[in-house]
Amino acid sequence: MTVYAAPGTPDAKVTFKPRYENWIGGEWVKPVKGQYFEDITPVTGKPFAEVARGTAEDIELALDAACKAAPAWGKTSPTERAAVLNKIADVIDANLELLAVAETWDNGKPIREPLNADLPLASDHFRYFAAAIRAQDGDHAELDHDTVAYQFHEPLGVVGQIIPWNFPILMAVWKLAPALAAGNAVVLKPAEQTPVSILVLIELIGDILPPGVLNIVNGFGVEAGKPLASSPRIRKIAFTGETSTGRLISQYASANLIPVTLELGGKSPNIFFSDVADSNDAFYDKAQEGFTLFAFNQGEVCTCPSRALIQKPIYDSFLDTVTARTAKAIQGNPLDTETQVGAQASNDQLEKILSYLDIGKQEGAKLRLGGERADLGGDLTDGYYVQPTIFEGNNKMRIFQEEIFGPVVAVTSFDDYDDAISIANDTLYGLGAGVWSRNGTTAYRAGRDIQAGRVWVNNYHAYPAGAAFGGYKSSGIGRENNKLALDHYQQTKNLLVSYSDNALGFF
């Protein structure tokens, strides 16, 4: 057990600057309007640093820098770009604890997560795309004896990326790694709730990239995100967030006729077929953990398994077991490696979760566990903590249909396979899903019948580089986390070459 020292105290692994500027053209640049906002740590509810409040003027500066850098960066060899990405990965690995403390302080997540998941995944992600870009071939077709069509991959140029607050570093890396690997220059806007950890990362990796290849402008959506997303100077926009902003960004993109990729969340079903309880063995233990993963990262995961569907014969026994297991989850100081459930990322997120606990109770859902804000006392008393919560109800209730983005699971039962699939697909979204069964046929068929981009079969919440991630239905457009993502950051250049010396004969 380790309790990391809080930033601002002796022995802290990270020392935050009192004020962070924008990162533009390879240097720290003050915001044009000279305004800043406070970054609040959800661990204590107190501000800990000031961050540039960027506006359209700062976005223009960042675009100037990106436009200047893009041509040369786009012409570097895949070997050179891969080397840069691998260096970034090495720096992340070498600064694991520093970055983990920064991430926990910014976001509220228990530090075991950035230590063991967010940051190892981030460095591996850079390495994956370093490998992917080196292994990527163009192709060609010999259309006839004298005519050859060559397909080349070319970078888009300058791209915009807007990052969410639930995995501030990892979600940035999911977007950055393919964009940089493909040879693009990036203007990135972190979430206004969690801007600092990415800036701490930039302090470490900023000099690895040529100036202007990666630019970061902080600020609010309406003041900095909108001018970025609507700029005619970007060749693509990527966004992770919610549906209204996703639509708005699509509208801006349509005005400029540029492509957009969106990841907009879900309401992921986690289906437990009766046979999981056939034996009280390691697999049954794994399935129980699979249920409890709804509390992972305080439920602030786009693929949170927030709807649990349990087959009727095992409903009572399984729910009893997993409720007891969830009750043992350790909620506490996020800087303690023993802590399993930390703080929600912001006050408005806390308030929204509490409003859903209220509507769940009004709708007649049965509260099995939790259901309240948690007061952890001491320095943590003003932090944003919510008890892991289990509701029982039916799939038409709003707590079954909306992404609460908190440690809240809505549980219901099903009769048979068809009933399970019907309930699972009765949602606007289709990002993630879980299927648990000892029967390979059942598991395979359910995995194929669920309308979601990622179905975990007999596991959940694994995000290895290489496994494509993205949404069906209202959950978004595009895929990340796999070499497919390169396609979202590349143009196809077709060179159609004639090797014949003879005229066509038309004129």
Place this chain on the structure above:
Amino acid sequence: MLEATVTIPDETISRVSLNDASTELLRKLWIQYGPLMFHQSGGCCDGSSPMCYPAGDFLTSDNDVRLGTFDIGPNADGSPMPIDFWMSREQFAYWSHTHLTVDVVKGRGSGFSVEAPEGVRFMIRSRLMDSATPFV
């Protein structure tokens, strides 16, 4: 508390209201941004919260439902200050049995909603509607 006028054909009961803090904030934002609108969001991160945009910035379509219109006026010149509240039709299918009140809390959201720079965030509080049949 300010109830919206009913805008859905054949309905008679308001579906959405503003509490006093939200009304006061919207009057302030109107001065800064001009006419405003709401679109109820879904999905991750800042989802399930109402987004407040300059009117017309967000393009609604036949696949959106206008739940009601608030008048936060009169304006200084005595004119009304109407704010439409919208939601996608498919989302409304799951929300229609609940009455919504727009509240405002400390925070800053992460979408393009115009109140975020004020250090506050609109959010929804819900209650079951007597007249609606839930869970059909």
